[in-house]
Amino acid sequence: MSESENRGPVRPGNQKPFDLPAGLVAAVGVHALLFVGLFTVFQWRTEPESFYAELWAPEDASGESVAGKAPETPDKPLPKDTEAAPQPDPQEEEAKRLEEERLAQEKLEQEKLEQQRLEQERLEQERLAEQKRLEEERLEQQRLEQERLEQERIAEQKRLEEERAAEEARRAEEIRLAEERRLAEEKRLAEERQRLEEERKRLEEEKRLAEEQKRLEEERRLEEERKAEEARKAEEARKAEEARKAEEARKAKEARLAEEKRLEEEKKRKEAERKERIRRERAEQKRIADEMRRAELARITGAPQVQSGQVGKTTGTPGTRVRNVTGTASAEYAASVIACIRPHIFYAVPPGIERGQHQAVYRVNLLPNGEQAGNPVQLKSSGLPAYDHAVETAIRRCKPFPRPKDQTATVPRSMQITFDPVDDNANN
Structure with a gap:
């Protein structure tokens, strides 16, 4: 799992964490109750019974007690024509029986423990599978949420880009219109300056002609x-x-x-x-x-x-x-x-x-x-x-x-x- 997955999806500041589906929460609760019930049943059935016995067995030459040896059971019955075996010692029989019961009890306990272990492994596997499924669902939700957020981010980015482009286009249009207005104003001012210059020249020419006419009239009527x-x-x-x-x-x-x-x-x-x-x-x-x-x-x-x-x-x-x-x-x-x-x-x-x-x-x-x-x-x-x-x-x-x-x-x-x-x- 990557570092970004461990951190969880990046959410906007105003977005709430995603909620688990109600079915998923119910399934997790049912599995938890089932696990507790099975564990309680196995604990009740495997409650060991207390036996108190004193065993006195002679030791063989090797120094091992009879109780330390595994019981030897005949693989097949003796033939009929075999000679009858001597009668065992009752104490040895009792010790042997107790040993067999003990071994059977130990085997039964081992089997119960094995069953418990297997059940625990099965429950653990189910838990891990459920956890994995939940994790996968969480990751899927996270992925979907990330995809949604990414799509929203892309959409927002696209919207912002479109707004930016529209704003740039508007500013460009304003600049173009301002430039057109500036050029038009410069043209108008240039035409106005030209008109004023022509008007000034015309007035100067009229003034000059008037002054010339006046001068001529002045010369003609100077004495008068x-x-x-x-x-x-x-x-x-x-x-x-x-x-x-x-x-x-x-x-x-x-x-x-x-x-x-x-x-x-x-x-x-x-x-x-x-x-x-x-x-x-x-x-x-x-x-x-x-x-x-x-x-x-x-x-x-x-x-x-x-x-x-x-x-x-x-x-x-x-x-x-x-x-x-x-x-x-x-x-x-x-x-x-x-x-x-x-x-x-x-x-x-x-x-x-x-x-x-x-x-x-x-x-x-x-x-x-x-x-x-x-x-x-x-x-x-x-x-x-x-x-x-x-x-x-x-x-x-x-x-x-x-x-x-x-x-x-x-x-x-x-x-x-x-x-x-x-x-x-x-x-x-």
Whole structure:
């Protein structure tokens, strides 16, 4: 029997030792009762009887007593014709009989003992056989139990292996899904980065184009914006004065509203203004011609020249036709310029203002084609900011400046023009 069999089957900690079948326990009990009963019977039947006898036998020459010799029994009867034997001694007969009885009793006892021994051997063999059978049954039970436990262990191991495999598969699937999610997230982030980069480049390009467009617009309107900025700064600097002159500010606001309204109606009145401008140009030319005649008459007679005080007079000698860039213009050309500017002056003259009290002087730089080279330059303020603004706006609206009617004459490079709100209001 191996060491593992001696130790018995390995049982789990929560498993009870296997129980012997009830039939096996009953069989063992019956055999035990049978053995006890047989042993008791043999002991009862073999109870020796007590005999008390005194034997006196003579010793032979060899020194052995008669009792020490085995009784000699004749193998066969004596023949009839044999002589009669002498009568034995009664004591010897009695001793012989007692010896024979003793020997028979010893033989009987030996046979009983032999039977007891054989019965004990038989019972021992039965016991050993039963023990062997029980041991075999125990071993078989143990083997079956071990096989069951082994099968359970294998099944449990298989279950654990399947659970482990399932867990590994689940973890592998989770890892795969996590990897897929990670790759998808990386792809999404890469696409998002690419989209953001493209968006950034697009915005930068749009910004660059916008800045380029803005730069071009800035270059085109640099002078105008600079002047507007200067006007705003000047306007801010004059806020204190305008606060004291609330009425004047109100009228300036009305003038601006009128300007906005005029811009709305400008398209409708364009043809009428053109005709009115032609009429005014002719009237101005007539006025300048009359002034030239008076100046010529004064020159001839030596009388002093009388200034007309009209708005829009230009520097230089009247009647002189300028063909160079000296900064002067002929009277006719000056009348055309005034007729181009004056219709655009919108200003409500405050009551109590007299002619010559508030005059604004501007210098205008011109190109050969009559376009203004830059913004008008204010040489003298009229003291009325709203009127100065209206005059400057009117000068800008006259574009291009009219060309001289004489084809041989050139547009002056510079003109200095004086404006009076009283005259402008009277002519409008």
